[in-house]
Amino acid sequence: MNHRKLAIMRLMDSRQKFTARELAERFDVSVRTIQRDLDALQALGFPLYTEVGVNGGYRVLPNRILPPLQLTQQEALGLFMMLEYLQQVPDFPYGSMREHLAEQYFSTLPEDVQDLIMRMREHITFVQHPGGHSEPLTTAILGAAVEKREIEFMYHARSGPKKVQVFPYGIYYEQGHWYMPARNKDRVLLYRVDRMQQLVVMESVDKSVPSLKAWLAAKEDRASVEVVLQFTEFGARIAASDVLFKSVEGHEWRGLIPPEEFSFTARKLLSYGPEVKVVSPLELQQQVRGILERSLSQYGGG
Template sequence: MNGRRLALMQILDSRKKYTARELAERFGVSLRTIQRDLDYLQSIGMPLYTEVGAGGGYRALPNRLMPPLQLNQSEALGLFMLLRLLEVIPDFPYGEIRSHLADHYYGSLPPDTKEQIDRIGDHLAFIHRGAEIPAPYTTLILKAAMEKRQLSFDYSTSGGMKITQAFPLGLYYEQGFWYVPAWRGERTLLYRADRMHNACKLDATLPELPTLKAWMKQEDLRERVQVSLAFTPFGARLAQSDPDFEGMADDRWEGRIPLQELPFFARKLLRFGPEARVLQPPTLRSLVAGLFCQAAEQYASDEDDKP
């Protein structure tokens, strides 16, 4: 595609309407030449809408082809690696063709760049070890958040399935799961997208609903307690892979945890076994000790286990 046709595609992509004469004058070419350019853009899949008569002209329709990227080789290699990385994130929004997108992009590259990609592929891999639990409504959730629309969905809880209606602020991906902060009633609750079923958008809107970005910047005003932990050297290495223990120094970690999250935090510490010890607060130490006692009881000798 020559530079004029690329510029023409970008101009039409602005969603404004132009007559063929306006476009011809803008590029300093004849009407016949600009018409050939428009015919070419339509032939490669750019959907153009034509209005005839006074006030008519050309404009691009939704779902049109986007202008091609102008990348150097390093940028092209980086983009291809990024596409491959996105393939390992389950249920990525608007990901209907992501399994084929990298292959389509690869096919459009020049031979020397393809050769570079093939060589990189021998030395680079992206491995996702998160739970493969389907979260098929990520695109719908994102659309509802952008439109500030209410969602209705069945939500899987420990007590069974519950019909829920809430306004999603957006969604974010963390440690293998998609999370959905959503306004329900008088507060924002956090849902797991993989636990949402039969989701659909409702007509109700909430114009004052904050964005996910604004929500994440809000100060957490929940009551907190100071937590101090001591790890063994091995436990410290295990904890380094967990973002909740960021800022560890000398095999010790300190932080402030919301009071209502202490039971969840206790279960999180359970996986470290004897490699972690709660120094403060006593409440958390008791919670962890209780969980260890429950675990030990499951393995205690029982008359039914005797031959």
């Protein structure tokens, strides 16, 4: 496929309508040449259709096929590895097409590149936690967040299942789980997506709901307490990849945390085991100690 045909595909994919004469003038060729190019693109499966009449022209069908990528061999290998990785992320939005996309992309590559990929697969793997349910839930949440629409679902909290209605800000993936911050009345709460079921997108729309990125960038406006943590050398290395504690300096972490988040923070700190110690405040120390004591009490003895 020559560069002009690729350029026509990209131009037509803008969803605008063009006449053959407009295209001919844009590419400085004859109308007949443009018509041959358009016929060739249709023969390849590019979904063009013609509108007849005085105001007619060429358009692309809404469910269109996007133009192919022009990649070097290194870029092609990198893209395939990214597709392989995405197949391992559970419940990835729009993920039902990942395996199909990888197979389709692989089949279009030259045989020598296919052979190289097959050999590379023996030397790389991506380990992820299994997902709680299928991808449509994260897809629905993401769609509702973009449209700023309310959602309703059953949530399995520690206190038991309950019906929830919220406006989602978006979703983010961290340490094997998808999380959804959302506006619940006058508060912002964080939900684990794998604990959600029976999700329904409602008709209510609230244009004041911020995007996930805007919310993450906003300054915390709740009353907060300074928390001081002391990490071991190994703990500091683990914390470097932790969204919450990655700003460790000299094995010490200092930050402001709202007291209502202490329970979440205490449980997160338990995953570090003896690699972290709560220096202050006392309330967070007591929450960590309380969880440990309840865990030990299950084993009896003394």
